[in-house]
Amino acid sequence: MTSRTKRTTALRSTRSRQLAAISVVAIAALGLAACSSSKKTGSGTSATPTSNSSSTASTPSQAAPSGSSSAGGGQLNGGNPVTLTWWHNANTDPGKSAFQKVADDFHAAHPNITIKVQPFQNEDIKTKIPIALQGTPPDIFQQWGGGALAQQIQSGKLADITQYTQSWIGDLGKGAAGWAVDGKQYGVPYDYHVVGFWYRTDLFQKAGISAPPTTLDELIADVGKLKAAGIAPIALGGKDKWPDAFYWENFILKECPQNTIVSSLDAKKLSDPCFVKAGDDLKKLIDSKPFNDGFLSTSAQQGAGSSAGLLANGKAAMELQGDWEMAVIPPLTSDKDVASKMGFFPFPSVDGGQGTPGAALGGGDGFSCSTKAPDACAAFLQYLTSVPVETQLIQANAVTIPSNGNATSAISDPTLKKVLSYLQGVTYNQLYFDQYMTAAIGNAINDAVSNFMAGQGTSQGLADSVAKAASQ
Amino acid sequence: MSTQSRATARSGETLPDVADSARAARQLDRLKGRSSWRQRLELSFLLGPALILFVGFVILPIAVAVYYSIYKWNGFGPLKDVIGFANYKRAFSDSLFIRAIEHNVIIAVLSLVIQLPLSIAIALLINRKMRGRGFLRLVVFAPYVLSAAVTAVTWSLMLQPGGFVDQLFKNAGAGSWVHAWLGDTHIVLYTIFVVASWQYMGFGIVLLLAGLQGIPGELREAAALDGATPWQTTRMVILPLLGPTIRIWIFLSMIGSLQLFDLPWIMTNGGPAGASTTMATYLIDKGIHSYEYGYASAVSVILFVFCFIFALVYQRFALRRDTQGSLTRMAG
Structure with missing residues (x-):
């Protein structure tokens, strides 16, 4: 429950509380930290979530979708092994385990793609992403679209994934356009608000x-x-x-x-x-x-x-x-x-x-890809927003209203059903x-x-x- | 302190002698060569790490902030939009920033006028030999041990409408005094000042206590023998001797007031309607929330310059006497 609270809090609270370290030179210091910290996060702590995952992945039902959606023909990333870092803001359960499971299941279906999960507290991730984009950004990271996305694109570190998403982005409805700039898809939403x-x-x-x-x-x-x-x-x-x-x-x-x-x-x-x-x-x-x-x-x-x-x-x-x-x-x-x-x-x-x-x-939550292995990242986002996975996320209480319209039947709360029908009429x-x-x-x-x-x-x-x- | 400076003054009379022998020693060193090398090695070994840290985490960031501050830059992509001093001009034409400066000044003045006398009084009180002195000192110092974040959250809870503070007033029969402590634009800054005093006064008091400990008991006895009343003793003997400590207290308090950040940031976000915005909350808001890193850098430079000028002027006119002898200067 708490995690969801945090995560959802997330969406809407760039500006709430939490102190950032402050000195006269805070701004400059942040700039300097950029080059080093982003590298550190890439490899440093990543071992922990992965080892956690083995337990979460093996225990729950095997009903989870595994090969539901591999991205058309051909091998991802040319069949070469690659490790993608995934920054998201579901840093507490149930979201944390639910997302970890998605990453593990994807790896099982595509053994050459390893996803290292890095959950962050929402306020942290909001400051970390712009700084990481000045250095080495994570491969998959939280994205709320809109004007901030357009600004982030100026860094040249975000992948245009239009060619990989065009066959299925329609499943996510018109809302997906919020993660596109000038007709190019730079991210994919997994839920709507x-x-x-x-x-x-x-x-x-x-x-x-x-x-x-x-x-x-x-x-x-x-x-x-x-x-x-x-x-x-x-x-x-x-x-x-x-x-x-x-x-x-x-x-x-x-x-x-x-x-x-x-x-x-x-x-x-x-x-x-x-x-x-x-x-x-x-x-x-x-x-x-x-x-x-x-x-x-x-x-x-x-x-x-x-x-x-x-x-x-x-x-x-x-x-x-x-x-x-x-x-x-x-x-x-x-x-x-x-x-x-x-x-x-x-x-x-x-x-x-x-x-x-x-x-x-309204709005929504989604993820962007950086330029390393964009095809694998896009395939992962396709998997994340597929009906079986979204259903699983709704049941785990990690998502309220899924971006994939075909997964909405998994919503069971009567009040949320009313909200859903209102949203569908929008x-x-x-x-x-x-x-x-x-x-x-x-x-x-x-x-x-x-x-x-x-x-x-x-x-x-x-x-x-x-x-x-x-x-x- | 003063005895020390007198000692240095006296040694000045014998200076030629000392200088001669020093020169001789240096010549000897130069002849040997080896020991001067060793000295340098020793110096760089001992100073090196500190110097690297100081340059890397103080000098360089300041320089970089100055560099960023002449650009219009949102933190992404290359720095290319040079706008010169426009960021600085903008800061001084933004009424919110001007208000932020006023708020910092108000806090600083209140500290001087309210916190300082109160701190001195409490320090004098718990400097006396009495039962439970250790406990009292502990109580006074305890808030300072808490992190500002903990203080801010705790006080926010107590100050919320219908919270602990409101109940306290109501139970004391002063229900009409209850206000929206953090929600009223006319009150919020003073509320934050009270919380800041609660947190930081303990440190100042301990500082003053240390100063009081340094005053020899004989002086007090001598004053008493001469027929001075306790008040006269305090005013004429204790307070003047406490001068250096008070001046350091003022220095720390002023710098702290200028940089006030964590309490308003957590308790009010600088609100409502900017009523508790300080220079530091303003600059973090512009940098982190608005992606205006260039502008925020300019504001950070302004804040730095304010603090720096204050420190220099204060050092020059107030602290000079106190630090004489304890600071090394270049020869000549």
Whole structure:
């Protein structure tokens, strides 16, 4: 459970906590460390995970898929033995063992390809990857796509795997395009995410709310009802900033049509009036004072005092979060039945909004290959996203919503099934803005919305933050 | 200290003598040749490792940061976009960075005005012979032993809405004093200052205690014989003699305030709305989160220059007397 929590936390929290070592020269020191540390990680500790693996691989059921997907004809890497290093962020169980098993099974099917697994804590991997890309990068590594991917490609160390993936990438749906830049595939997603409101059915009942709100006005009315019943309406992890940004981005999806959003983001200038309107909507929501006490310093996922923890312990009724919430919540409470009390509803619409129907905010997790043995790496990613392996990952609780649509039948939780059917009805899943844009602009957006939540700045200022960051 | 400097001054009178014999000795050495070689070998053997570490981990990184700081660079690919001093200009025109500097200065001033008198008072108190002195000293020093990360997480838990601190106020009948300690933009910086004081004051107190131990008891007795009140003794005898220690305390505290990072970073991420951003959290945010390594390098250089200038000026005007005799200088 914990691992999944971490892993999912992962997806969305470039910016949370954790201290990096600091000195006046931290930045420079990091740069210097790059050349040496990446080499060290390549061979140094890799023995441990591999030896662990033998036990995990042999014990569980042999039903695991083995030869399900070898990549067409011919030998991988020309039949020459090669060892690939795999960096992922599932550093605790069940994800850790599940991924190790995938690596071992792949090796069994392709004896000349050995995969050395290197799990990292999520915050570590986010700093390690950019640094490794300045030296010797791992062969397979965590990739969230979008603007950060486009920046990483500039290092020249990422493999264009289009030729190896084109025959099967269609199985992963349109979302796979988030791991492509200029039509070239630079990575493969293994799961998808979508953001919506999670709510406590028991607290809604207590406050006399019969059905989840579908419009902003209904939402604000429900906020009033919950407050009257003495319940904090919405939990918000404002310390981490990205949960703030979810609100503004969702309002934009309701106010602006898809082509306006995409063209404006690509032009790095949000000049259409609909972006300002989205800020006004957010202001209207903020003015109803819907959030938990001290939401500006509340973290998203750490401990019972976090926004997820408040929801888990019935201290707040709603939270705007991704599908990973169902994995984050259970460890934060002693309530064993918490999952059965959770419901999900899509972000409410706004009056006169021009948003494209079926638009949603989301993203996913995936992996990129570096230039060493890209064919073997691509074959591994094909194997990872194949139906039997994704099924196995879902059953092991290492994946919530698989990227491979044919593996979704393995999802058994009724609430997650609802989320899945919502995601399947989504025609346009906009990647979170902070991931879609370059890191600098994404960070600026999160900062701007976070300030807005604290009552600073204007709707116009929010919209301007993108162009301002882009100009620097 | 002062006796020492007087001793050096007196030895200065006999300097020609010493210099002559030294010159003679050196000539002798040169004649021998061998021993000077040995000296050099010894020197390089003893200084080498330290020098390599210092150059590799201090000088070189600073130089590299200066080099990166003139580029617009996201950390990937080659350095090619030279923008000169634009990064520095940007830093000083970014209101958040200016606020970060203000926050550092506020913390530094508060340390001087609140922490220092408090530390001296506590040090004087637990320097007296009394029962449980050892235990008190332990209690005072204990927080310093914790890592900043542990302190930050523990205090975050205690300060969260409805947490330990809020309960404490409520049970003491001061429920109206309860605030969003970390969530209120007007309060958060002072909350962090309190936590920082809790953590670091113990170290300063131990430093001051050591200074107090160095003051001979005879002086106190003599003052008492002359009819000085305890307050007069403290003010006229103890505090002046504690001067060197206090000056070192101020030095460490100022540098610490300028570089404050771990507590705000873990407790608030520099928020809300930048209300607890310091120069160090700002630069890490720009580097690690925004991939603006060039810009972050410029900010790190600015922070370095601030600390360096402060250190030099302070060394020149405040610490000079204290360190005289303990620092070697080039002959001539």
